[in-house]
Amino acid sequence: LAKTTQPISMDSYEGQEVNITCSHNNIATNDYITWYQQFPSQGPRFIIQGYKTKVTNEVASLFIPADRKSSTLSLPRVSLSDTAVYYCLVGDPFYGQNFVFGPGTRLSVLP
Amino acid sequence: SQTIHQWPATLVQPVGSPLSLECTVEGTSNPNLYWYRQAAGRGLQLLFYSVGIGQISSEVPQNLSASRPQDRQFILSSKKLLLSDSGFYLCAWSASGGTLAKNIQYFGAGTRLSVL
Numbered sequence: 001l002a003k004t005t006q007p008i009s010m011d012s013y014e015g016q017e018v019n020i021t022c023s024h025n026n027i028a029t030n031d032y033i034t035w036y037q038q039f040p041s042q043g044p045r046f047i048i049q050g051y052k053t054k055v056t057n058e059v060a061s062l063f064i065p066a067d068r069k070s071s072t073l074s075l076p077r078v079s080l081s082d083t084a085v086y087y088c089l090v091g092d093p094f095y096g097q098n099f100v101f102g103p104g105t106r107l108s109v110l111p
Numbered sequence: 112s113q114t115i116h117q118w119p120a121t122l123v124q125p126v127g128s129p130l131s132l133e134c135t136v137e138g139t140s141n142p143n144l145y146w147y148r149q150a151a152g153r154g155l156q157l158l159f160y161s162v163g164i165g166q167i168s169s170e171v172p173q174n175l176s177a178s179r180p181q182d183r184q185f186i187l188s189s190k191k192l193l194l195s196d197s198g199f200y201l202c203a204w205s206a207s208g209g210t211l212a213k214n215i216q217y218f219g220a221g222t223r224l225s226v227l
Contacts, residue, residue: 034215043201043218044155087154091214099216101147101155 009106022088030092113138117219130189134202142204144185149199
């Protein structure tokens with residue numbers, strides 16, 4: 001299973017762009033990279049998923065370099081409501097049980 | 112659209128009492144189902160997953176068990192709760208096959224269990 005490493009915590013201010021980087025040096029060929037967001041006392045919520053290069057949706061962008069050993073979640077113009085824990089997961093989508101949630105990155109957005 | 116229901120939202124149980132948490136999914140067939148536990152300030156620990164009725168795989172040996180009596184019903188149980196069973200329990204589902212949804216997991220609202 002691919003192990004991921006992310007910063008434990010980050011601080012930002014409203015209106016700034018936030019980039020959270022995840023390292024996954026032993027990512028396998030069939031592995032996808034998935035990011036989730038979790039608010040206190042709620043279940044995680046899917047944000048974005050990608051395999052290579054760049055993926056963008058209405059919420060975030062995901063940048064994946066050619067070697068795929070890391071990925072960066074980019075949140076444009078964060079607001080106070082973006083304060084949450086963000087998890088990076090790596091795994092083969094055909095084996096959902098192999099997606100491991102680490103401690104995540106606790107993002108605090110300040111006014 | 113698909114929805115996932117998990118209950119109860121909170122539960123306070125004495126040590127040694129039994130436990131039954133239920134999770135149901137609507138709007139999809141043959142989902143993959145998962146039970147997670149989350150300790151305060153920690154990541155999620157996968158407890159059980161199921162790819163079909165009666166098919167349960169355990170990730171961590173413990174005081175808990177899971178059952179899937181129907182396609183979209185997943186139950187987490189214990190015969191005798193321990194103090195260490197306290198935590199936030201989450202049920203999740205993902206589409207089987209993986210070709211379209213790429214095994215994205217969708218979570219319920221969770222159950223906060225306190226064992227006293």
